[in-house]
Amino acid sequence: MIGRNKSKHKFIVVSMILGLTIIYNEYLVYEINSSTWNFKKCTECVRVLLVADPQILGEYNENYIGASFAIWDSDRYLAKTFARALKHSEPHVIIFLGDIMDEGHIATTQQFVRYKNRFDNIFYTPDHIMKIYLPGDNDIGGEEDSVSSRIHDRFKFTYSQPDTIIHDNVIFFKVNRLINYMPNAPKDAFLNDYAEQNVTNVVLSHVPLLFNPGYFVKNVIKELSPQIIFTAHEHKAMHLIIDTTIDQFGKSRIFKTHDNSIYQLRFDMGDIHEIQIPSCSYRMGSIDNMGYGLAYIDTRDKSVDFTILWLPSRFPKLKGYLWIIAIILFSFVAILVCNCFASSSSPSSLYNNNSNYMMYNHLMII
Numbered sequence: 001m002i003g004r005n006k007s008k009h010k011f012i013v014v015s016m017i018l019g020l021t022i023i024y025n026e027y028l029v030y031e032i033n034s035s036t037w038n039f040k041k042c043t044e045c046v047r048v049l050l051v052a053d054p055q056i057l058g059e060y061n062e063n064y065i066g067a068s069f070a071i072w073d074s075d076r077y078l079a080k081t082f083a084r085a086l087k088h089s090e091p092h093v094i095i096f097l098g099d100i101m102d103e104g105h106i107a108t109t110q111q112f113v114r115y116k117n118r119f120d121n122i123f124y125t126p127d128h129i130m131k132i133y134l135p136g137d138n139d140i141g142g143e144e145d146s147v148s149s150r151i152h153d154r155f156k157f158t159y160s161q162p163d164t165i166i167h168d169n170v171i172f173f174k175v176n177r178l179i180n181y182m183p184n185a186p187k188d189a190f191l192n193d194y195a196e197q198n199v200t201n202v203v204l205s206h207v208p209l210l211f212n213p214g215y216f217v218k219n220v221i222k223e224l225s226p227q228i229i230f231t232a233h234e235h236k237a238m239h240l241i242i243d244t245t246i247d248q249f250g251k252s253r254i255f256k257t258h259d260n261s262i263y264q265l266r267f268d269m270g271d272i273h274e275i276q277i278p279s280c281s282y283r284m285g286s287i288d289n290m291g292y293g294l295a296y297i298d299t300r301d302k303s304v305d306f307t308i309l310w311l312p313s314r315f316p317k318l319k320g321y322l323w324i325i326a327i328i329l330f331s332f333v334a335i336l337v338c339n340c341f342a343s344s345s346s347p348s349s350l351y352n353n354n355s356n357y358m359m360y361n362h363l364m365i366i
Contacts, residue, residue, distance in 0.1 A: 014331050018324050025317040033312040034084040038260045040296050040305055046170045049091035050293030052232035052277035054078055055138055055284045056119055058103025059111060073318070074283050079122045081280060081311050085292045086125065088309065093167050094129055097232035097277055098136025098206030102284075105141040105151055116158060130167055133159035134174055136206040136233065142178035152179070169299040170200045173224050177207040180216045185224055198299045200267075203229040210240050210249070210274040227267035228304050229274040230293070235284055237291065237308055238276040239263070255308055257289050262307045275306060282314035 056078070057071045086094075101107065101115045125131060137143035140152045163174040163183035175182045203209070203226040209217045210229065220226070221244070237255035265273045277293040289310075296305040 014324075014328050018328065021320060021324060025320070029312045029317070030080050030084055033310070034088055036258075036260055037088050037294075037309045038262050038307045039088060040262055042296055042298065042305075044300055045296040045298045045305075046093060046168055047089055047091045048293075048295040048297060049085060049089045049094045050097060050230055050277045050295065051082070051094065051123070051280055052097040052293070053099040053136070053235055053279035053284050054096075054119075054123070054281050055099045055102040055279070056115060056122065056281075057283065058101065058107065058115065060103050060106060070283075073314075074281065075118060075122055077282055077314055078280065079124075081290075081292070082123050085294075085309050089292075089294050091129060091294075093132065093170075093172075094125060095132045095172070095204060095230065096123075096134060097204065097230060098134040099138040099232065099284075100133070100136065102138055104139040104155070105137070105145070105148070109154075112154065112158075130165070132165055132172060132174065132204065133161065134204055134206050135159075135176065135178070137178060140178065147179050169198050170202060170297050173201065173203045173226070175203050175205040175209070175220055175224075177205055177209065177216060182216075182220050182224065200228070200297050200299045200302075200304075201226045202297070205229065205231045207231065207233050208274065208276060210242055210272070211238070211276070221272065226272060227302075228265065228295075228297075229272065230277060230295070231274060232277050232279075234276055235279040235289075236276050237278045237289065239265075240274045242272045242274075244270045244272060258310045260307060260310065262305050265304045265306060267302055267304070273304070278308070280311065282311075288313045 057074050062071055100119055101112075104112065104115060107115060135152065135155045140155050141147045164186055165172045165174075166186075171186070173183055173185070201224060203220060203224055208231040209220060211231075211234075237257075239253040239255065240249065241251055242249050265271075267273065275293065275295075278289050278291045280290055280292055282290055290313075291311050292309040294307050294309055298304070
């Protein structure tokens, strides 16, 4: 009886540990992590939340045992982190820098519709916030395969919007290096004279530009005169400067993981900055380098303040669940074994065994 009570107590303790672990992994870790994010108060700036490579999982590659759980957990992670990033940043503009879907370029029309609905549910955003969508290679092809005009047109139709978008005095140019496309600059962009104007030209590209220069990149710089470029694709957090006065690369920086500092980037000296945004998906990044980008664009001050909203790791939490489940199963088996042993060694069972033995001897005498 005492052994059985001890076993029950152990099971209760393990169950409490599992419950506390679930509370921490599914709620507290996100709240604690978001409390470390930096925020800058500004009245004249344009706040921009940058989302790179969410790559919501598809149905073709995720066809193994447990795939449904993997898709469900990945979607929940993205939804939880984005909701907190949205609340923290209070953005005027949200930019999705491509690779919205992991299998968009190979999806059927029916699958694409399902992916689109999942994406809208995950990244739910109020209507008053401006949203900009860029295609990535996983959306339309272009990395391991060629860009299909049909798939590209499907994406453009689904996320129909101009390639040049203006918010206050910030002009966003959507550049597509996968097909070497860039929009024409509007006449009111004050190109090549932005130092004297309260205007900021921002180039958006899924594939990095300054990190991989070439003829197309030179044309982008010449025609669009960007002060800052936001890119994705590499799943890394990096910063590169090019000095246009001497046409040479300046310093580069790799943003340290979980460094929540705010960096001020000035572009009134002829510098062009490119910032790569890391993936926000734990399935696409490494264990601990997922994050969202947050930029404060001040057209009057000729500067951009930038920080990364680093996200909590997920894989260690999932491995922790496996360990706890294994412990619970082991405890359950141990309880069964102890109960069986206790039953077989109890006084009543010994009495019954002795009675059976005496009856057997009595029958043998007769």
